Amino acid sequence: MKKGLLITLIVIAAILLIGGITVVSTYNGILTKSEEVDGKFADIDNQLQRRADLIPNLVNTVKGYAKQEQDIINSVTDARSKLAGAKTIEDKSNANTELTNALNRLLVVVENYPDLKSSQNYMQLSDELAGTENRISQARRQYNEAVKE
Numbered sequence: 001m002k003k004g005l006l007i008t009l010i011v012i013a014a015i016l017l018i019g020g021i022t023v024v025s026t027y028n029g030i031l032t033k034s035e036e037v038d039g040k041f042a043d044i045d046n047q048l049q050r051r052a053d054l055i056p057n058l059v060n061t062v063k064g065y066a067k068q069e070q071d072i073i074n075s076v077t078d079a080r081s082k083l084a085g086a087k088t089i090e091d092k093s094n095a096n097t098e099l100t101n102a103l104n105r106l107l108v109v110v111e112n113y114p115d116l117k118s119s120q121n122y123m124q125l126s127d128e129l130a131g132t133e134n135r136i137s138q139a140r141r142q143y144n145e146a147v148k149e
Helices: 002-065 067-085 089-111 120-148
Strands: none
Touching (some): 002 067, 002 120, 067 089
């Protein structure tokens, strides 16, 4: 009888040990994935900040050519400020959408100023902004993939 009890206790201990290892391993995996998601969001945040940092230079370049387009320039500046002040993911997302819309209106204005489009400074800033937009898209894709996992 004692031998059977000992074997039962060993089996129960082995099952508990295997269960404990599985729980700890799963928990560590979840924590790792959670950190990965946070890291991917930080990548998006970094690219949004990069874009926000480029905007003052772009706005100043456009200001020199399009003084009468002050409304659009102000909307870009305001949207940039909202993005810089956003704290939550939802606020950042909303501010980013507003900034994207304002930048799209600004690009329409630029179409009306052929001299501006040929300005070396504007062309360089525009290329940097386009590159940043691509980086934001890539960071979003990676973030979404990390969230799925």
